[in-house]
Amino acid sequence: MPKGLPFAVDTWSSESHGKRYHFLSHAHRDHLAGIESRASYPIYATRVTITIVLNYYPRLDEAIFVEIKVGDTLIINDADGDFSVTVCDANHCSGAVMFIFEGVFGNILHTGDCRLTPDCLQDLPLKYVTKRGKEMVSRFDFIFLDCTFGRCFLKLPTKQSAIQQVINCIWKHPHAPLVYLACDLLGHEEILIEVSRTFGSKIFVDQSTSPDCFNTLALTAPHVVSNDPSSRFQVVRFQGLYQRARETLINAQINHQPTPLFIRPSTQWYASKARAHTPSLTESEQDEFGVWHACFSIHSSREELELALQLLQPKWVISTTPPSLAMELSYVKKHCFTTRWIPDDPLWRIFKFSFKKTILDPALAKNEMVPLPISIDDVPAEVLEPVEIKLELTQPITLFGRARFGILDDLATIDEENSEYISHEICNLESDGMSLSEKSTMELHVDKQAKNEQRKNNGEKSTKELQVEDGIDVGESTEELEKEKKDLIVERDRNCIGSSKELNESLRQLYRSRNVPVPRPLPSLVELMEASKRVKISRKSLNSSYSIENL
Known part of the structure; x- marks a missing residue:
């Protein structure tokens, strides 16, 4: 503290x-x-x-x-x-x-x-x-x-806009006999108040399953709370929402009943990168479970x-x-x-730290340059010998709650170009749908292949057979394909730009102090595409040769 x-x-x-x-x-x-x-x-x-x-x-x-x-x-x-x-x-x-x-x-x-x-x-x-x-x-x-x-980087709609998305979604489903609202968290009471006002109906909250939500609404908006389980509008818990929605919608379809409506106002679904398309932030969207989402956020x-x-x-x-x-x-x-x-x-x-005045000259505090009293040629040679400086990082200081501040980390100069590169690399990782753990696994595979190639050059025996999908040994042609793949992997490893070794020491220290993995090099997308083409062509020619030999 x-x-x-x-x-x-x-x-x-x-x-x-x-x-x-x-x-x-x-x-x-x-x-x-x-x-x-x-x-x-x-x-x-x-x-x-x-x-x-x-x-x-x-x-x-x-x-x-x-x-x-x-x-x-x-x-x-x-x-x-x-x-x-x-x-x-x-x-x-x-x-x-x-x-x-x-x-x-x-x-x-x-x-x-x-x-x-x-x-x-x-x-x-x-x-x-x-x-x-x-x-x-x-x-x-x-x-x-x-x-x-x-x-x-999503441009989140305002609270009022998100609440209107919820209301519009309900208007578009007038025949839904029940409207389930996943609004059991503190901060969602604004949505329930506006829904109740717009449709002139109270909202059922099950006190046995959602006591916190019931007590909060009873305190902040008692006029919207209903004890009637037959009410059209009902609050449901987020836990188990998707399974409940799927089962309820399937049962309604089997029994030829009107389809109920499930709505989840949240930002989490929109921030997820698991979807094939970018969802709309201006109107509600339905997911594969049948739940409608509105982008509602209580954070900036x-x-x-x-x-x-x-x-x-x-x-x-x-x-x-x-x-x-x-x-x-x-x-x-x-x-x-x-x-x-x-x-x-x-x-x-x-922090009540003592800061000695001799550490920093007052002139430097005003961003002024202080001329040296002598030229560099006048300095004895022994003074110019390189000196090894060791930086010992302290543990981050606890501020409030989860806030941390690493004093010595922040004293280190941050290279702007490296910072921009790291942000770019991380964005590329996420945009390609690859997690950091998957990226690490891939890099370990590349390192392993490179080590095998090195052992081969040193006279050690390496595997020369490549197993195709139907398990056929294709002999010398397979050896050429294996060599081509290994050469490509080694070349890709050699040509990777932005290796963590290129980052300066202070930046690597900064990543480690925050328990964040040091960014690893990204493979060249062009090389990966060419590798895929070459492997496909080689396999096709190999299968053709095998078919001709067996005619």
Whole structure:
């Protein structure tokens, strides 16, 4: 945890337990891990969040919570210096908020989970969204940012647009006797409220199978909840949705009954790469199980994240949702991690690191070049001898929740060309439908073939027979085909561009510190296509020769 901060956000661990103040952004369970055993007074949260958490964990004492409201600004008198906390709407789910902390540690925005639309940004304090000339009136030193879809390039529709997709889908199926809505998660209550209002009907929620959804709706929108299982609109759980949909639709078809309607508002199906075509983001689509999908998201799209950062212009951005990293965003690449590590950088304040003034000359802090007092020819030869420098990486520092920050990793200079190459290679991998594990398996196969070729050159015996599909030994012609394939594999291995060995050491260290595989070289697509053609032609000629010999 940052030693320079007296508070923790959405974190319930042994380290956070020693903090004097605790803040809870919303009631999703991944932000509550450990709260039952590590909770301590005071925990600041909205009334909706407090109520939902107490439903989840009845053994928690309500007295440890302090209720806050959107728009409130609290002044907290702390021994290390007073600081203020401003509460803003997160546009995520019922009760979800963002926190703005202002004190001796700097200005910090913690978004929790959020959907940063333009309307949401305009609700921030005016000084953070207003410019005086070219400069912001006030800037955030840090933004702890929800980067859930930081790697996803889909242009996600707004919540209102996605809800309209759901309503339009229901209108297009007027004869559906039952409409099953997979909206049992906290954050989907907006959909249920609008469906109930549009069609003038309450929605059945089975309290025995979906207690969390029932309790949340009973708290936030009791007027839409029905206990009547014969209601046309019913909430179903996402778990087992596809199997239930398939069985229900098949039974209706066998019994010649009207077809029920299954709708799942989510982004997960759209972000999946397992489909042959790109689905529409503007209208609902049906999958192979009969479930209709609408692209509904309670997290910011990559485009929204970029626009928000361009507006707010923070000095540092840290992702709270790994493996999606803030450094993958264009704004962060351009404006963060290039900061001069000067003594008054806000980073040192939140970690309470001592920074010796002798490490960096003040002139360098102003990006000025300092001329050397002597020429290079005047330096003794022994001074110019190469010196081996060893960099020992420390473990990433825990910030809030899942947020991590590797100080020494980020001190290393990141090669822009290598960074762009890695992004390009990873995109090519994903676009070809090949996972990283499959790619690793392929590379191991290539390495094995190359080693076999090397043993052959050293006089070792290697396999000379190639088994065709019908198991026939084709003798010398097969040897030529095998040699051709091996030569191609070795050549492809030799010609691969962008090997991980070409990446500089600091970049490889960066990948390993984040538990991300170092990118491996991609095979040449042209060579693969030519290999496929040559193998097909050779096999065809071999089979023809075999057929002629047996006539």
